[in-house]
Amino acid sequence: MGMEFKILDMIQEIRTPILDSLMCMITKLGDAGAIWIILAVILLLIPKTRKTGAIVVAALAVDIVLCNGILKPFIGRIRPCDINTSIQLLVARPDDFSFxxxxxxxxxxxxxxxxxxxxxxxxxxxxxxxxxIAFSRLYLYVHYPTDILGGIVVGILAGYLGYQMVVKLKVIIDNRNVRKER
Structure with a gap:
């Protein structure tokens, strides 16, 4: 964990009022997956991108189960801001675990x-x-670098599983429609 704090502390050395404001705005886009939920809804509303919207929704659903439902409570990692309390947080302290x-x-x-x-x-x-968004979480001192790496891995896995779920569901629906037409 020493190396992770060194990385976080190096990032703290580049803090400026402009970057502080920018990172707070960027991180808010990711609050509760808001930007991605909005994107999914827009994709669902457009007939040409409806399948993609469904894939994004499925990926976000898998992510929330894996990340918030299973991994965070199971691992229970304390946030860096709870260990190094000398850093002034620019956002409200998150109330869940870090990884x-x-x-x-x-x-x-x-x-x-x-x-x-x-x-x-x-x-x-x-x-x-x-x-x-990932960098903003480091900048704001609410995650360790390995939390970010873990989030990337979980996210890619969730995206793949969401894609597979929608593809398999489409095959099932198509097969049922073929049977009905016979």
């Missing part, structure tokens, strides 16, 4: 879902935003 980063996991679940769905125009900008 994995939920903001990061939800962000990368959406990115992976977009990627697996073949959304070439969407997954790359989403990846950039996801990286900013």
């Amino acid at each position: 994995p980063s939920g903001h990061t996991a939800a962000s990368f679940a959406a990115v992976a879902a977009l990627y697996f769905a073949g959304e070439k125009m969407l997954w790359k900008p989403a990846l950039i935003l996801s990286c900013f």
